[in-house]
Amino acid sequence: MPEHTPIGLGHEATTTTALTHSGNFHLDETLGYVVLHYALTPMGDLRARILGDVPDDCLKFQRSRDPEKIQAADIVFDVGGIYDPPKGRYDHHMKNKPLREDGTPYSAAGLLWKDYGKAAIRNLVRTQVDDATIAAIWQSIDKSLVIPIDQDDNGVAKMGKLSLADIVSACSPPWDTAELHGPEEAKRRETLGFANAATAVASHLVNTVDRVRASLKATDRVLAAYENAEDKRILVMDTGMPTEKVIFEHDLPVIYVVSPTGSGQWNVKAIPPERGAFGQRISLPEAWGGLDGKALAEVSGIPDAIFAHPARFICGAASREGALAMARRALEIDAALKSQQN
Known part of the structure; x- marks a missing residue:
């Protein structure tokens, strides 16, 4: 004033x-x-x-x-x-x-x-x-x-x-x-x-x-969720809200955001390498891309897996636990691939 x-x-x-x-x-x-x-x-x-x-x-x-x-x-x-x-x-x-x-x-x-x-x-x-x-x-x-x-x-x-x-x-x-x-x-x-x-x-x-x-x-909620995260690469939000802006403004090393949707399912969204860019810091597993339902559940090993986008930037499960398991599994697969390449 x-x-x-x-x-x-x-x-x-x-x-x-x-x-x-x-x-x-x-x-x-x-x-x-x-x-x-x-x-x-x-x-x-x-x-x-x-x-x-x-x-x-x-x-x-x-x-x-x-x-x-x-x-x-x-x-x-x-x-x-x-x-x-x-x-x-x-x-x-x-x-x-x-x-x-x-x-x-x-x-x-x-x-x-x-x-x-x-x-x-x-x-x-x-x-x-x-x-x-x-x-x-x-x-x-x-x-x-x-x-x-x-x-x-x-x-x-x-x-x-x-x-x-x-x-x-x-x-x-x-x-x-x-x-x-x-x-x-x-x-x-x-x-x-x-x-x-x-x-x-x-x-x-x-x-x-x-x-x-x-x-x-x-911003307050994202930072609180990050502070409480067991794995700082996976940000779990109990309510859907914008997260990407906060992640980049605070330079958080988040790879995937797990959050609920309005329809009751839970999604895993991959963070891009730069704010507003296409691509992902770590894409979802190649084998998941474009699959849904039973086929995705069998390939991913997550019983309630629902879908995985062909572009491999988002996937979802019927429960919080399922989505979180997908995020963890995606990180494990990426780590295994990098280990093989080395």
Whole structure:
């Protein structure tokens, strides 16, 4: 949290007016509005507020370049030529623009995320978490989403095709809308486009916050399971969850992950040599590939073996004990083959 109390996060009883520019819109100011919405009025109607379909709640939102409206607003972002957070000014287009510690220029979204992001996350997380978890979620989203937006908006690096930035841009009406339909209809479609973009960005942010929260929870469980593992090459998880990210980030020497599936069986999944790569650190036995049922049970020696993928990166059994036995047997076969080769 910044040293100053961001406008709207104190105990103000009055409505907070937030303003960004009208005209063409980008992911920068769209996310900025979404962050303010969840930080200040998470129960409000994000879309209807843009369209003017509901009376103003405690957050009033405007899109304008009118100097008088800019002057009167409590929070102004991506327009106005001023960066002064205690006064609610969050522009980044000045010559002496605000920079991150590594020299990356901030976007307006980045500046608002810095002041309002943790408040937004706190309102989005539906389970009880501590301040350290809120900070960890903030840091993860800052790195994975907000910094790329800063870079894209400032011409440092493009986010790439089919990114969230592209989705927002696709919500803008075509360049000839005013020519075809007149200025008033063009303005209406622009406002509708911003509302559509904000809805998409809000959905992404809500889902991202929850996924990061769950990822942090998974990290704790994976590390605990690894600590308790009899054989550090075999990670046994009692609940299905993402494990590969944790394995590579913590450089764990895991070869196979044993975990249950939704259908009640247990799978053995081989870890790739590098994160996101094809292949396996140790493939499942060649003789198992493509077999299932009785044939696999006979070849593997595991009575309740169910299947083995032809690519030999995953196999399964009907029980935890069976899957664990398959993982152990696969390691034994690999060790025997290497011994023969030597």
